[in-house]
Amino acid sequence: MTMDAVTSSSVATTPASLDSIVQQAGHCLRDLSPEQLIDYALRNGEGKLADCGALVCKTGKFTGRTPKDRYIVRDQLTERSVDWGDVNQPFDADRFDALYERMLANLAGQNVYVRYARAGAMARYCFRLQIVTTLAWHNLYSQIMFLRPDENESTDRPVDITVLADPNFRADPALDGVRNPNFTLLNLAKGIILIGGTGYAGEIKKSVFSALNYWLPVRYGVLPMHCAANIGEQGDTALFFGLSGTGKTTLSADPTRRLIGDDEHGWADEGIFNFEGGCYAKVINLNKEHEPQIFNAIRPGALLENTLFQSNGSSINYADRSLTENTRCAYPIDHIPNAVIPSVGSAPKHIFFLTADAFGVLPPIARLTPQQALDYFLLGYTAKIPGTEQGISSPMATFSSCFGAAFLPLPARTYANLLRARIEQHNAQVWLVNTGWKGGGFGVGKRMSLPHTRAMIKAALSGALDAVPYEQHPEFGLAMPRRCPGVPTELLNPIDTWDYKGMYTAAARRLANAFSKKLGEL
Structure with a gap:
């Protein structure tokens, strides 16, 4: 998709005026240092210091994102470009304006913490941010997670995206047209994001990520990615895609390689660049x-x-x-001692799709063909296990297209086509890595050993898997190496880790059928 697809006249943003926020607020505190923000948080009773020196805070009722309470304003800009549905729920523009005015009015008498920041380590694709929070620790979170301006960079330049986050402001569902008092609202045309009723700081970073996932393909043809990235001594970049709990942050933090970033990146003609200035593990x-x-x-x-x-x-x-x-x-x-700063790298030579397969049927590592890479990218498979969400009593397959469907305003195939073009252009090898279970599903088998997973990734990156023999999985058609340095041979084909081969085959067939059904829906 190009800018022509949304008409150039609708692209300019009109972010929230800092003056209007200052007028409403009791006391506006701008661009405080981490030490100052920690001091305010402690004085306000927002958190406590641990003996390691980190500030410890609680997020209240919500300890994670609430995707069903996220909305995008439907207007002339977004009407035909956004992939509307359960993920991208439409919101009325007039109701947004009314809610925004009420949020500003609610700032009266409160301390407001304002931060100027950037998203995008490659200057050409950088978005200027204005983060406005009513909690000091939320502003500290923003200072950590987004890129800090350079010392000589003017903070008076127009911003592209303004975020206003006020956990104490609760919407009126009947009046405002939302499901619950907590909400995240994206107005892409105006460059304003409103977050209310929730103390979970992750909503701040993921709402900005959602906006970048819209604008980067539309404006620049850049592929935004929910992935980690690191780089080796020879300048070889690797990407790690995966949903929460699959090992993205852990596996990218490799002492033998330099970290570019752990969660959000763009792939442009010039290479890879991090959106953020911090990690969220x-x-x-x-x-x-x-x-x-x-x-x-x-x-x-x-x-x-x-x-x-x-x-x-x-x-x-x-x-x-x-x-x-x-x-x-x-x-x-x-x-991170060996982090790459600025956080940019060359086009990747290796891409890893991480999945925590709780059914214990996917191989610990497999080499994907270009078509399989496209299919598995669209699937974005992992599995939920009991204890991670209310109502989950047994392992459940979950799919999130492009390993980040909750943050993708455009149709999934827009991102998939960009990935396919980049892979073909740079001849990148894609691997599927199962960080989940072996020898049986959750409750029966055991979790994959982290040292073994690291050994397989090291082997792939070093070329040690290029010349070894492979065998094809009968249900998934995946190419599985028969040997891998540092990994017992009996672990490489998952059926060999099960005591009852017939039970493995049945479980693998069920998951393969689920994959086929899901791909047919995409």
């Missing part, structure tokens, strides 16, 4: 031995969400999931 059961880079990144300047303390009162208990499975840490990317 799940830290449930965080282990220093297995994830040393992430563990050591949690220090002063980092922010922990919904983690609880040990009985001594100041050390974090990473195993405590009593609040949520979705415990998180945000930290600046330069907390």
Whole structure:
């Protein structure tokens, strides 16, 4: 899709005026340092300091995003370009304006924290952001997660996207046309994002990501991607696509390679670039031995969400999931010792699609053909397991096109076609990596060993899998290596890890049928 598809006259944004926000607010605090924001958060009772120096905060009722409460304003710009449906729910433009005015009025008497930031490490594709929050720790989160302006960069230049986040503002569903009092509203034409009724900070970064997922293909033909990226000593870039819990952040934080970013990137003609200035890692059961880079990144300047303390009162208990499975840490990317700054890289030579297959039937690594790569990108498969969401009592297949359907305003095939063109242009090899279960499904089998997964990825990146023999999976048609350095041979074909081969075949056939059915719907 090009800019012509949405008419150039509708592209200009009209972001929220900082003056109007200042007039409404009780006290406007602009571009405070992390130390100042932590001080305000502590004084306001928003959080506590852990003994590692990180600020620890709770997000309240919502400990994750609420995708069904996200809306996009339907207007002349978006009417024909947005893929409307359950993910991209339409919202009336007049109701948006009325809600926005009420949110501004609600700022009266409150402290408001304003931050100027950027999204996009490649200057040509950079979007200027204005983040307005009513909580100091939300502003700290934004300072961590988005790119900080250069010292000589003017903060008076017009912004492309303004985000207003006020957890204390609750919508009136009957009046405002929303499902619940909490909401995320994107007005792409005006460049305004409104977030209310939720303290979960991830809504801020993902709403900006959604806006970039619209504008980058439309304006520039750039592919926005929900993926991590790192680069080797020879300048070889690798991408890691995957939904939450599949290992994107963990596997990209490799001490032998340099980190470009852990979650959001663009692929332009010039190469890969990070959208963000920080990382947002799940830290449930965080282990220093297995994830040393992430563990050591949690220090002063980092922010922990919904983690609880040990009985001594100041050390974090990473195993405590009593609040949520979705415990998180945000930290600046330069907390990773070998991070690439600025966060850009060459076009990737290897792309990894990560899935946590809770049925235990997908191979731990498989080489994909170009058509399989397109199919698996459109599928975006992983599996939910009991305990991660209410109502999940047994493993359940879940599909998220392009490994990020919740953030894609345009049709999925728009992004898939861009990926296919980039892969063909640069002759990138795509791999499927199962970080889920072996020897049986969840509750019967065991989780894939992280050291083994790392060994398989290392082998793929080094070329060690180029000359080994492969065999084809009978149900999925995937090419599975018969040998891999550092990995027991019996793990490479998943049927060999099951005690009852007939049960494996039946489980694999069920999942393969689910894949076929889903592809037929796309």
